[in-house]
Amino acid sequence: MKRYFLLGALIIAGMLVAGWFVMRQFSPPAAFGTSYQVVSGWPQSPDGMITGQVAGVDVDGQGRVFIFRRADKVWNSETFDPGLIAAPTVLVVDGVSGKLLVAWGENRFVMPHGLTIDHKGNVWLTDVGLHQVFKFDAEGKLLLTLGEAGIPGMDETHFNRPTDVAVAADGTLYVSDGYVNSRVVKFAADGRYLTSWGSYGDASGEFDVPHSIALDGKGRLYVADRGNARVQIFDGDGRYLDTWQDRRQLGRPWAIRIASDGTIYVVDGGDQPTWLPDRARILQLTADGMVVGSFGSFGTDPGQFVWPHTIGVADDGALYVGEVRVQKFEPIQE
Secondary structure: OHHHHHHHHHHHHHHHHHHHHHHHHHOOOOOEOOOEEEOOOOOOOOOOOOOOOEEEEEEOOOOEEEEEEOOOOOOOOOOOOOOOOOOOOEEEEEOOOOOEEEEEOOOOOOOEEEEEEOOOOOEEEEEOOOOEEEEEOOOOOEEEEEOEOOEOOOOOOOOOOEEEEEEOOOOOEEEEEOOOOOEEEEEOOOOOEEEEEOOEOOOOOOEOOEEEEEEOOOOOEEEEEHHHOEEEEEOOOOOEEEEEOOOOOOOOEEEEEEOOOOOEEEEEOOOOOOOOOOOOEEEEEOOOOOEEEEEOOEOOOOOOEOOOOEEEEOOOOOEEEEOOOEEEEEEOOO
């Protein structure tokens, strides 16, 4: 009897130690650096308006927040319904009040993904279901389409689930293409193909789901190489410059954006396991890739995240994070 009691006690002790070790390994890192607080009641949600999964978000020069949502459609497998989303997919919200200003994009998109606002206020959208990239004005007028609707490919005129767009001051644009092709494609301002680089892999210049892309003030291109848990940096012609990778610091970058002052924001979406909470946080980086701030954790409470997918940075310092919803964060003034 004593032997069985001792054996049981050892098993329980072992389980407790293992549980402590696992929870320590997977517990969210403590916040540090600049403190942010979630803005309660933002955005205001009109009666009957379903936000749905928020795939893209950005802020224009007037402080308006553009939200690219999937409405009542959910992407939770390798395949999805090819039908167009009947509801408006682009919501334009006042950054201060959270009031809905206008909505557009109904009966046009299959599976919304990336949203970028360029220096002239144009709105660039990617659709991983249509395999296309679109340029709209702020009111929803279509200005340019790249790719062939519903036809994937890997040439000068086709994409395969493109994820994001970055636009230079002169209008040159870069597309991260994306879930299948694992490359970056460069176009002139008029949509003319210029060059492309990258392929699937983990060597320098290769990608495993280039999920988000951003340009800094010097024309350097930053790619959130999600599958490889790193950020790769290139010059404007695709020449490899550097890699930032440190799982203890950078985690798994899902999105990247650069503020007007050069501060770099990265969404560490983690690995999102089904049985234990994982990382889900926002990182603040210096120009040399040093992580100097972090906030957020996995969860559904205000200020927490589930599958954080995108981030928009406003000129006033506010951050807008899209996931299964969209939340606004403001720096705490000390």
